[in-house]
């Protein structure tokens with residue numbers, strides 16, 4: 001009996017692989033299978049995030065660019081993804097790689113021209129791929145014209161575009177800066193004898209959202225891009241925009257829990273409603289804010305459709321679990337299950353394990369050693385693409401790219417790495433431990449150039465890349481994986497197609513199974529008559545698992561191993577290290 005189930009599973013799995021392979025280059029639009037339950041495109045979408053600096057360099061200056069993206073549009077299409085989220089591409093002095101914008105309506109010269117942008121957008125749309133732009137408006141660059149004007153004199157019309165504190169009032173109350181090397185978010189500017197506020201680096205002064213004129217400027221900018229045809233906006237650090245401009249004192253040590261003091265303050269919901277009315281609704285663009293506030297209530301208030309603010313929440317609790325000293329799967333399961341249940345009835349979440357602010361997903365959440373890298377990267381994709389919410393794939397993760405693990409401070413490029421090093425040094429921290437943590441957790445790990453092939457610099461650039469390519473590119477690269485049906489890349493493509501052809505994986509109710517199991521993450525997804533069971537082994541050992549419904553007709557929808565092993569009596573399945581299987585169960 002089990003043998004025949006097993007045989008059938010293997011057969012079906014092979015068949016599905018063949019089907020998925022043959023369809024993996026089809027662009028996917030709205031899920032036609034789900035017309036009985038129409039939902040906005042972004043709910044059924046898979047989003048691919050591109051860090052343009054590191055994706056593909058077409059002109060050989062060592063820096064990725066828009067023409068590089070244009071050259072790879074067919075590759076992006078071959079992934080089956082529906083939308084690209086592009087990190088900032090606007091002119092910037094690059095104190096924080098584009099998150100310090102000096103002109104919101106332009107294109108960074110290193111990345112190309114507006115003509116390139118238009119061609120890229122058209123190329124995406126021609127392939128059925130939408131574009132989500134990063135809008136960085138908690139702060140601008142200190143080299144933006146607004147700030148230049150603002151700092152020039154106290155009565156300049158742009159003065160109130162930023163937060164200034166005149167020095168004659170004494171020192172302003174302490175505000176914590178996430179990026180500053182001293183930790184202080186106020187910087188003294190002798191030109192007008194005043195301090196200005198910067199929650200991030202001093203090169204990123206915070207904009208004054210309490211000024212209605214500034215808000216109109218921002219909506220105009222968003223309108224400019226919406227008119228060009230962009231399909232969505234990701235609002236950078238938006239939860240911090242509203243501030244109590246009296247800047248009252250905060251309790252000593254507040255910075256340990258700064259989100260409680262910085263996020264979702266003042267009139268932020270009014271601003272979002274205003275933005276919705278002015279830009280998001282009329283241009284029908286999707287919207288996702290970075291950060292989802294202090295609690296579920298905040299997160300819901302951001303994305304409750306009736307409130308007409310934003311579409312999708314992007315919460316950090318899940319991605320933040322993995323640290324230098326590891327994480328527990330029990331914690332991981334608890335967090336993802338808690339967020340799912342909080343959004344089961346209303347609202348919509350993003351599902352992700354990586355982005356440009358994190359080290360590589362396989363190095364943090366799975367196992368990047370040669371023996372397990374491939375299986376564990378596939379397993380993570382099985383997880384991300386079988387959860388409710390909109391999955392995001394960060395460039396290179398579809399290949400299982402790993403941390404580069406710099407060990408000397410001179411190797412790091414990221415402002416956070418450099419300034420936190422200075423801060424730790426000045427506070428007399430254990431620098432040995434600091435460097436170990438930095439090597440594992442640094443954002444630079446997630447920003448090394450895309451590994452396209454095994455030619456010099458991984459085919460990323462003919463020049464010297466701005467950040468070194470990971471040495472493992474001869475082994476981990478897109479060209480090799482494209483040819484290998486068993487690669488992480490092709491598993492990712494199959495998983496995307498599986499999600500597209502099974503609405504249960506998008507919309508189905510989620511229920512955690514075996515919550516106490518320390519090594520296995522298993523859950524069901526149920527949608528009408530359809531039921532899927534996802535079983536993931538997060539360990540380097542074989543694990544036994546009692547599969548509910550194994551006795552009823554069970555079909556393997558996807559498996560990152562060629563087999564499904566079961567115990568002799570057939571009561572349990574035996575999962576290989578990092579094995580991940582999605583079953584379809586007939587109720």
Ligand code: GLC
Nearest residue numbers: 096099136200236237356357
């Ligand atoms: C967001 C971005 C991050 C940037 C910061 C300041 O957190 O994701 O990359 O450094 O905002 O703009």
